[in-house]
Amino acid sequence: MQKRVILLKIMLLVCFASIIFRLGLIMFVEHQVYFSRAKIQQIKKEEIIPKRGNIYDRMGRELAVSLEKESLFIDPSSLKSDETINILKSYIKVNAEQIKTQSEKNIRFLWLERKVDHAVAEKIKALKIEGVGSVPEGARFYPNGFLASHVIGFVNIDEQGMEGLERQYDKYLKAEKSSKVVSVDARGKKLSDGSLKDIKGNDIFVTIDEGLQYIVEKYLEEAVKKWQASSGIAIMMDPFTGEILALANRPTYDPNNLKFIKNIGIIRNRALTDLYEPGSTFKIVTATAALEEGIVKPYTKFDCSQGYIEVWGKKIKDAHRHGVLTFEEVIQKSSNVGTIKIAMMLGKEKLYQYIKKFGFGEKTGIDLPGEMAGYIRPTQKWSGTSIGAIPIGQEVAVTAIQVLRAYSVIANGGYLVKPFVVSEIRSSEGNILYKAVIQREKIVSEKTAKIMRDILKKVTEEGGTATQAKLDGNNVAGKTGTAQKYDPKTGRYSKDRFVSSFVGFIPADNPRIAMIVVIHDPKGAHYGGVVAAPVFKAISDEAMAYLNIPRDDAKEKGLVVTFENETNRKVVVAKE
Structure with missing residues (x-):
């Protein structure tokens, strides 16, 4: 009985010694390795959606602004039945033939619809359909509609200036894409918004009243x-x-x-x-x-x-x-x-x-x-x-x-x-x-x-x-x-x-x-x-x-x- 107690004590001492040795090794020898691993798990790079600069009239009234909308995408290879397409059709326009074709080709990414209203995107996201996701994107909005449209111009789906001031001053209005570092927990949930502010293009003030x-x-x-x-x-x-x-x-x-433009002229x-x-x-x-x-x-x-x-x-x-x-x-x-x-x-x-x-x-x-x-x-x-x-x-x-x-x-x-x-x-x-x-x-x-x-x-x-x-x-x-x-x-x-x-x-x-x-x-x-x-x-x-x-x-x-x-x-x- 006494020998068994001594043996048990020796075993416990060896275990504790091993643990202390390992802790010492981690703390003093392998510290930087584990610190780097922890940093990778605790921080995440997040893309910043750049906002196009605004256009104002001579009195500072908004003629063109950028809003944030969401763009929906699908992984065609994840499509298992037509039921997914039918569900999506009740919210947005869906090209079923294109999705099926891309699925057969094992294509992993396809836009469903770009820059949809936030409310519609939230409804679709709430359905938690496998393979369907969304990303935030900037969307151009002209508060006065027709007013001064030939002066202001417009942008394409990727927010590139195509006509008017939007085209002439595109390099000033657009902002380059960037990213920021955010803190996350063990499950990847964001804990902070990071240190960088939103990226925004330059604002233009015009002579138009x-x-x-x-x-x-x-x-x-x-x-x-x-x-x-x-x-x-x-x-x-x-x-x-x-x-x-x-x-x-x-x-x-x-x-x-x-x-709705039928005549490009x-x-x-x-x-x-x-x-x-x-x-x-x-x-x-x-x-x-x-x-x-x-x-x-x-x-x-x-x-x-x-x-x-x-x-x-x-x-x-x-x-x-x-x-x-x-x-x-x-x-x-x-x-x-x-x-x-x-x-x-x-x-x-x-x-x-x-x-x-x-x-x-x-x-x-x-x-x-x-x-x-x-x-x-x-x-x-x-x-x-x-x-x-x-x-x-x-x-x-x-x-x-x-x-x-x-x-x-x-x-x-x-x-x-x-x-x-x-x-x-x-x-x-x-x-x-x-x-x-x-x-x-x-x-x-x-x-x-x-x-x-x-x-x-x-x-x-x-x-x-x-x-x-x-x-x-x-x-x-x-x-x-x-x-x-x-x-x-x-x-x-x-x-x-x-x-x-x-x-x-x-x-x-x-x-x-x-x-x-x-x-x-x-x-x-x-x-x-x-x-x-x-x-x-x-x-x-x-x-x-x-x-x-x-x-x-x-x-x-x-x-x-x-x-x-x-x-x-x-x-x-x-x-x-």
Whole structure:
């Protein structure tokens, strides 16, 4: 019995010694090995879903944001019966044939549906279907739907910018994928969210004003419907800085519902891409050039009594027959005959020089994709009739943004500005990464611009072609355009297809906004003064109230109107 007790004690001592030895070995010799193993089990790398940067209007209102949604996937090889597919069909659209085909090929991964609503994903996850899982993904959302869709653009399913600002500034908006380390327990349950914050792209602040954009789109939509037009364009810009305040196209689309787009042409930003012959709005180039070169004075007279002028055997007529007109009346009444006579005095070389000065035939450089340069032939390629056609806006191809920029030269005192949409880019921490710089070039004198402003005011007054653009209490300066469309089938200008336009600025003497309205293929009427000028008036009336711009007749009511500075043109009103 005593021997057994001694043997038992020896055995226990050996066991304890072994344990102590092992513990010592683990603590002092193999410590790092076990520490590394524990670390692997206690921490886990988790992918961070990057969020695309937001797009804000000039007042900080959201135009595009990123939401978090879930994408569902399935392991086709785990499919055991059609029952799984039938269950899923009650929640989402399921391509049963594709799943079966992939199952037969032993494919282990297949998307069921990308970016579904969180509530739907939760219901499917609660079913705990074998082989079905989900991962969080970012999803783009446009709070205002159709509003400014051609400016903002959209992204594809993988959040890559495809159109508009989303495409132009994709590298700034997107964020690179990353991962973070989180703590987990023995069962793999997450104990902490890790140390890194969410990864987010840079935010973009644009010059567009949501309120002005809404006004512009509302009246453009009404006009296109009223005249049963094929399309319409309206652009509003600060003529001094080049900031685009609003830009709209019709037809339009909702970037939240791209699957409903049947005609891909609907996403085209016509304001920058569609070329057209501008007609009489182009007469500003000839008129300004003649004044700047000292060839004419406002009171210089031109005999337009014949109602037509013959250029190389071709008769070019006025819409209405006039008598003897002064230079300013030629523009006010939009006389083709008078304009051509002025162009002939100027000469084709000088005319071409000023066409290029005004930026026609080249891109404006606006920071949106798809802009076209337009087309103006060099003088060596002009035909005998070109000196008659080009001054009145034929044989040239322009975009709406180019015409608006040309009129801004007159509005701002002679400077050709570069239009832009993005004013600032900020990092997720609020640091300014980019700030727009106003770019402009002096191309005509202030004196010439002042004379042209006064002449363009007469266009909207009695005797002018755009009386329907006149505003109560405010002076409007501008010009109508009515151009026949060229028919390539007949090789002649169409008798029933027109481009009707009006471009101008307001208030005429202290412009706050410059705007162009272009209506393609209106039915029932086609003159720019009838079709486009009323749209300009309606938009301007509401925009002036929205911007709180005092009327031109405020002086009569005992108010003194001044501007804080030339950069932001903020109105300061005080009692006289």
